[in-house]
Amino acid sequence: MPAIWIIAVILVIATVGYFLARGRALASAGSDPRKMHSLPVYYGTNAAIAAAGPALLVLLAWLIAQPLLINNSLTQYLPADIIGDAGETSLAMADVNRIAGGLDLVVAQGAMTVEAAKNLSVETTDVRAELAAVGVALGADVDAATLALAQRYRGATAFGNILKAVAVIGLSVLGAGAAYAMTNKDFRARRYVESAVKMLLITAASVAVLTTVGIVLSLVFNTIEFFRAFPASDFFFGTRWEPSFSGRGGNSDLGFLPLIWGTLFISIIALIVAVPVGLFAAIYLSEYASPRVRSFAKPMVELLAGVPTIVYGLFALLTVGPLLLSAFGANGSFHLGWMSGGTAAMTAGLVMGFMLIPFVSSLSDDIINSVPQSMRDGSLGLGATHSETVRQVILPAALPGIVGAILLAASRAIGETMIVVMGAGAAASLSMNPFDAMTTVTAKIVSQLTGDGEFNSPETLVAFALGMTLFVITLALNIVALYIVRKYREQYE
Amino acid sequence: MTLETADITPPATPSGKGKSLLTQDARTKKRNAAEIRFKAYGIAALAFSILFLAMLLFAIVRNGVPAFTQTFVTIEVELPADVLDKNGNRDIDDIKKVSTFGYNPLIQDALVAATADIETEVADGDLKKMLSSSAGATVRNAVIANPDLIGQTVEFELLASSRVDGYMKGRVVREDLARDRNLDAAHLDIVDALSQTGGVTRKFNWDFILGADASESRPEQAGMGVAMLGSVFMMLVVLLLSLPIGVAASIYLEEFAPQNWITDLIEVNISNLAAVPSIVFGILGLAVFIQFAHLPQSAPLVGGLTLTLMTLPTIVISTRASLKAVPPSIRSAALGVGASEMQTVFHHVLPLAMPGILTGTIIGLAQALGETAPLLLIGMVGYIASNYPDGIASGFLDPNSAMPAQIFEWAKRADPAYYERAWGGIIILLVFLMTMNIIAIILRRRFERRW
Numbered sequence: 011m012p013a014i015w016i017i018a019v020i021l022v023i024a025t026v027g028y029f030l031a032r033g034r035a036l037a038s039a040g041s042d043p044r045k046m047h048s049l050p051v052y053y054g055t056n057a058a059i060a061a062a063g064p065a066l067l068v069l070l071a072w073l074i075a076q077p078l079l080i081n082n083s084l085t086q087y088l089p090a091d092i093i094g095d096a097g098e099t100s101l102a103m104a105d106v107n108r109i110a111g112g113l114d115l116v117v118a119q120g121a122m123t124v125e126a127a128k129n130l131s132v133e134t135t136d137v138r139a140e141l142a143a144v145g146v147a148l149g150a151d152v153d154a155a156t157l158a159l160a161q162r163y164r165g166a167t168a169f170g171n172i173l174k175a176v177a178v179i180g181l182s183v184l185g186a187g188a189a190y191a192m193t194n195k196d197f198r199a200r201r202y203v204e205s206a207v208k209m210l211l212i213t214a215a216s217v218a219v220l221t222t223v224g225i226v227l228s229l230v231f232n233t234i235e236f237f238r239a240f241p242a243s244d245f246f247f248g249t250r251w252e253p254s255f256s257g258r259g260g261n262s263d264l265g266f267l268p269l270i271w272g273t274l275f276i277s278i279i280a281l282i283v284a285v286p287v288g289l290f291a292a293i294y295l296s297e298y299a300s301p302r303v304r305s306f307a308k309p310m311v312e313l314l315a316g317v318p319t320i321v322y323g324l325f326a327l328l329t330v331g332p333l334l335l336s337a338f339g340a341n342g343s344f345h346l347g348w349m350s351g352g353t354a355a356m357t358a359g360l361v362m363g364f365m366l367i368p369f370v371s372s373l374s375d376d377i378i379n380s381v382p383q384s385m386r387d388g389s390l391g392l393g394a395t396h397s398e399t400v401r402q403v404i405l406p407a408a409l410p411g412i413v414g415a416i417l418l419a420a421s422r423a424i425g426e427t428m429i430v431v432m433g434a435g436a437a438a439s440l441s442m443n444p445f446d447a448m449t450t451v452t453a454k455i456v457s458q459l460t461g462d463g464e465f466n467s468p469e470t471l472v473a474f475a476l477g478m479t480l481f482v483i484t485l486a487l488n489i490v491a492l493y494i495v496r497k498y499r500e501q502y503e
Numbered sequence: 504m505t506l507e508t509a510d511i512t513p514p515a516t517p518s519g520k521g522k523s524l525l526t527q528d529a530r531t532k533k534r535n536a537a538e539i540r541f542k543a544y545g546i547a548a549l550a551f552s553i554l555f556l557a558m559l560l561f562a563i564v565r566n567g568v569p570a571f572t573q574t575f576v577t578i579e580v581e582l583p584a585d586v587l588d589k590n591g592n593r594d595i596d597d598i599k600k601v602s603t604f605g606y607n608p609l610i611q612d613a614l615v616a617a618t619a620d621i622e623t624e625v626a627d628g629d630l631k632k633m634l635s636s637s638a639g640a641t642v643r644n645a646v647i648a649n650p651d652l653i654g655q656t657v658e659f660e661l662l663a664s665s666r667v668d669g670y671m672k673g674r675v676v677r678e679d680l681a682r683d684r685n686l687d688a689a690h691l692d693i694v695d696a697l698s699q700t701g702g703v704t705r706k707f708n709w710d711f712i713l714g715a716d717a718s719e720s721r722p723e724q725a726g727m728g729v730a731m732l733g734s735v736f737m738m739l740v741v742l743l744l745s746l747p748i749g750v751a752a753s754i755y756l757e758e759f760a761p762q763n764w765i766t767d768l769i770e771v772n773i774s775n776l777a778a779v780p781s782i783v784f785g786i787l788g789l790a791v792f793i794q795f796a797h798l799p800q801s802a803p804l805v806g807g808l809t810l811t812l813m814t815l816p817t818i819v820i821s822t823r824a825s826l827k828a829v830p831p832s833i834r835s836a837a838l839g840v841g842a843s844e845m846q847t848v849f850h851h852v853l854p855l856a857m858p859g860i861l862t863g864t865i866i867g868l869a870q871a872l873g874e875t876a877p878l879l880l881i882g883m884v885g886y887i888a889s890n891y892p893d894g895i896a897s898g899f900l901d902p903n904s905a906m907p908a909q910i911f912e913w914a915k916r917a918d919p920a921y922y923e924r925a926w927g928g929i930i931i932l933l934v935f936l937m938t939m940n941i942i943a944i945i946l947r948r949r950f951e952r953r954w
Binding site: 319432 | 747911
């Protein structure tokens with residue numbers, strides 16, 4: 011019985027349970043809801059939850075666990091030379107699964123009877139062609155051993171499915187029955203329903219934690235895999251980044267230094283643009299601007315924050331790059347010859363700086379506004395000019411918060427992807443010239459994972475190690491920044 | 504930082520004799536000048552940001568607007584029955600047997616006829632370079648849709664090739680064509696002559712907004728429609744998952760969670776997730792949904808799941824803010840008349856917080872709609888989105904692109920005609936984002952209550 015039918019049956023049981031329990035509760039109170047502990051609805055809902063909740067959970071767990079268990083138990087029957095190699099084992103098992111699934115499909119579409127599929131033999135039938143006819147493509151012809159395993163898999167699955175249907179539906183009936191048996195007018199149905207709802211809320215809240223766990227696990231496992239294939243010291247201290255996708259790896263240089271160099275270089279250019287401009291804009295907006303100017307200019311600056319990064323990337327690639335090239339290139343207006351292509355650290359850095367302006371300015375604006383008015387009044391009362399007040403009283407008071415804002419902006423810059431993918435070029439270099447093409451950690455994550463490399467080659471896995479370092483760096487920056495900002499806020503609240 | 508006391512304490516000698524208070528002494532002048540300078544820096548910074556915004560918008564509009572018009576060549580194509588329907592029985596299967604190549608000579612004849620009055624050195628066989636290579640397919644589709652056309656001479660508006668289109672838009676100039684195999688300068692003379700008689704026209708191009716992407720060699724045919732559908736399906740996934748999960752999580756954290764380390768952990772977690780680079784979510788999506796769960800690559804479902812995880816923190820943060828804004832008196836009143844905590848939240852607090860929650864959700868969705876980096880990793884780039892999904896299931900599960908991914912794809916292609924498409928795509932994307940943000944602002948203005 012397919013899972014969808016089991017779910018349908020469970021829902022029917024839940025609905026029946028709902029009405030039965032509700033009726034029983036009403037009957038026990040002599041059809042007078044005022045004598046009941048909870049509203050009638052809760053008695054019904056309680057039974058429905060008891061019928062559906064545990065059963066659906068078990069079903070879900072079963073659906074995930076069954077294929078894993080069957081695969082595990084079948085792996086030992088694979089030819090001895092395959093078992094040692096994890097990659098080949100998983101390939102062979104994938105083949106087995108695909109053949110088994112394909113055979114089920116053949117039977118479901120009526121191209122073969124159940125008996126015929128069970129007694130299939132490689133000598134008499136072209137299994138590959140049969141499966142291709144129903145849209146299951148196989149890489150190679152099927153040999154007898156694999157077919158036998160596939161048949162075993164089908165047998166085990168069929169048995170498991172029957173067991174699953176019986177267990178889950180039984181559980182559902184049991185739940186509904188228990189809830190029904192407990193139902194009478196004094197039963198505290200609402201409490202049970204509400205605690206079930208609360209469980210649901212807690213589950214939702216833990217999705218955030220699960221996401222983090224997922225990020226960490228997916229990075230950690232693949233990173234470990236990478237360091238098994240590639241020495242860690244060569245990764246962290248290598249000065250050359252030259253992955254080769256031609257062979258099966260082995261002669262690639264996967265040095266991390268040029269990438270982190272490019273990342274920091276571009277981020278620093280971006281911060282040199284964004285911090286002064288954003289800070290001065292924030293000071294002007296919060297200290298000098300009239301309400302009319304403020305109500306016009308603040309949304310304008312914040313509009314920059316709502317623009318997707320792909321737009322900035324295209325702007326860097328097609329507008330800023332050529333513009334810079336026409337100024338600083340060999341044939342440029344200054345005949346400097348500093349720049350040889352439109353994509354360069356400068357291009358990406360400048361555009362990223364523009365992108366960060368609203369980020370720095372709105373954070374600083376908040377922080378400057380939270381400096382108590384009494385400090386301003388005190389300074390102005392002593393005869394300081396407005397700018398002296400800002401420079402000598404407000405900024406020192408707001409400094410920790412502003413540093414926090416800059417750190418947050420830096421973590422943004424380091425993690426930014428589209429602008430550097432499109433604007434910074436692809437060559438990894440340890441150059442000092444800001445007009446040279448450079449590349450960053452994020453850009454290389456993209457290029458290594460979108461290439462045609464095998465998934466378990468070091469050239470692909472290196473992306474996870476890069477992602478891990480990126481995650482650690484930005485996380486550290488964020489934690490420090492949030493700590494500073496929070497600490498500072500407490501000071502004046 | 505030490506206070507520069509010298510600047511603000513009064514002069515040491517208070518003998519102001521013979522000096523008017525109205526004349527500024529040197530130090531006051533200096534201080535006032537510094538004041539003006541400081542203010543000027545602020546204005547300059549603000550002007551600089553707004554100038555950049557203006558530049559960005561100007562670049563988008565100037566480069567993108569031409570993508571919405573396209574050059575068409577109007578010619579009268581003769582559709583002889585003896586070529587297109589050899590058996591003469593108008594059987595649709597027979598007509599379908601004639602491939603696009605069968606139509607190309609007919610189009611060439613029509614072009615020769617159309618340019619008969621124009622003196623040119625272009626060989627008859629080269630005339631078709633003026634048209635998109637999709638012209639044959641266009642005529643064939645028209646004939647298959649309406650077999651009665653066979654035997655008549657029908658006027659067709661056919662897509663001009665991207666070079667001709669570029670010439671009409673001023674992107675391609677004659678000097679460029681010297682090294683170009685796709686078109687000669689002599690073709691442009693024909694185009695000039697034809698455009699005077701109305702044979703070559705520029706029209707609004709709905710196919711750019713609604714059409715499918717085309718192969719690398721036919722930029723004139725490429726459109727955003729399929730990628731737009733991909734984005735719509737992705738946003739459906741994001742909305743259906745992130746709104747309920749986000750709201751449930753916020754309700755728990757804001758209304759029920761006890762103050763303990765687990766709650767703290769979840770809160771710190773959420774604020775940190777909001778700052779994790781989007782590319783890391785792409786890695787997560789690749790590892791969990793594709794590598795581990797074996798969901799199909801490039802599918803909007805996977806894109807939607809990945810973006811959901813990315814959008815959740817935004818939605819949780821804004822939902823919590825709007826739950827917090829509901830005054831405690833509402834809760835006390837509900838509890839006071841005998842509602843349970845759960846009833847208080849779901850019957851009273853949540854409906855009052857709903858406008859704020861929806862505003863936050865729309866803004867989160869707008870963010871997800873423009874996000875590109877995670878989509879690169881789950882394979883939504885490099886895929887030519889040329890087929891519309893057949894239905895709901897195929898919309899979620901079949902490989903597709905998404906608007907930002909499609910723009911990136913166009914920007915990567917070699918033909919400069921695609922750059923125009925990329926800019927135009929950005930206009931479409933920004934129109935979507937603006938609409939969503941305006942809806943959010945209207946919602947906030949109309950329904951937000953001040954307590």
